[in-house]
Amino acid sequence: MNRPEEYRALLEEGPTPGQRAFAGAAAVSLEEAQHRLLAELAPLAGEVVPLGEALRRHAARDVRAPRPVPAEPRAALDGYAVRCEDLGTLDTDAIVWLPLAGQQAAGLGAPAPLPPGAVHRVATGAVLPQGADAVVRWEEVEVRRTAHGMVEVGFRRALEAGEGVVPAGEEAAQGQLLLRVGSRVDAAAAGRLAVAGLQEVVVRRRPRVWLITLGDELLAPGAPYQTGGTYDSNGVMLAGWLRCLPVELTVRGPLPDDLAALTAGLSEATEAGADLVITSGGISAGPYDLVAPALEALAGRILFRQVRVHPGKACAAAIVRGVPVVAVPGSPSAAAVDYWVLVRPALVRLLGGRWEPLRLRLPLAGGYPRPSRQRRLLWARLLAGPDGAPWVQAGAVQRSSAVASLAGASCLVEVPAGSGPVPEGERVTTWLLELEASETSDEAATSGRR
Incomplete structure (x- = not known):
């Protein structure tokens, strides 16, 4: 100095x-x-990085599913896999007993095919046995052991095909777009790539x-x-x-x-x-x-x-x-x-990517007392208004040299040039800085530079 x-x-x-x-x-x-x-x-x-290092970065190319997700039909719940046709149409008081032919936990590969007129016990996420087309919750059935030691499962209602089943490719078909070029990789996007079996992604350096x-x-x-x-x-x-x-x-x-x-x-x-x-x-x-x-x-x-x-x-x-x-x-x-x-x-x-803050028209709490000869951006924060809906409140000190109004601010309030004082409750254009309306590229693909 x-x-x-x-x-x-x-x-x-x-x-x-x-x-x-x-x-x-x-x-x-x-x-x-x-x-x-x-x-x-x-x-x-672009550069290839592990998924864990890609967070907050943007995809440099489209990413597509290398296989269906899930690759096979899976049980959506703990219960019993069955052929719907084996149950027919059940009356209220009727019960159909089918023998238990096997059981399958998640992650144990493909089970043996389901024999006609039988059931498999399955855990959530288990591969559905070939031939089964529905899964019923275990709480909805009765189980008994016969005099010959055979386990039978009793059903009191008919099932529709697909009930209790996650079909193959429900989350993504093979070749389906998982991440578009220019999209930001957040934790959920990384998880979607991981569930498709991917461990790396091409992002901008x-x-x-x-x-x-x-x-x-x-x-x-x-x-x-x-x-x-x-x-x-x-x-x-x-x-x-x-x-x-x-x-x-x-x-x-x-x-x-x-x-x-x-x-x-x-x-x-x-x-x-x-x-x-x-x-x-x-x-x-x-x-x-x-x-x-x-x-x-x-x-x-x-x-x-x-x-x-x-x-x-x-x-x-x-x-x-x-x-x-x-x-x-x-x-x-x-x-x-x-x-x-x-x-x-x-x-x-x-x-x-392309950064553009989400802009909403929100009521201004407390108003703004000064006229604005030029376009003005006020530091502000969100709060709950009298009706419980979002309102926005400008900081008390808006001087260029001040830091006080920045603390706790999450948005900018735009006051057009030539405006007079803004009264309490008037709706103003509010830029929500941490909520993007769009953060994807305008171009479908680009080679990048340097």
């Missing part, structure tokens, strides 16, 4: 051409910013992501406090969200407000094979905001310089030596918004 001689030099020299360009740039809409950034990205190359925080005022958490300093909450917060995704993360910073240091950090990231670089801080047009000069020094191709959204307007993206760089503000709330609306979609794109 505190390098007054360098600050005086910056003030005397005035803004660089890059800073002037950023200061005078027309802001693009959020949708246009997303389009420009995502157009530069393609899903990464993990993106190599670099996070660089910068600012002379930043203090590492745990460091002694210095007057005027700010602890680096963005580094912790953004790294935390990034680690929730299957990425290989490298963190640098906090770096000083020094052009050489920032340029060196960006160069190191590109030379190390980064797939995406995120910078936090230094993105405005002041004399100490050095992201623009650094991008200029590295001949970066600018995608956009500002975004029409609050907080998060001071956000830029560029391609530096073939690597996408997203520069988010140093203000925590603004950086968080830009992470969710720009960085997160970019990462999911690299992973082979």
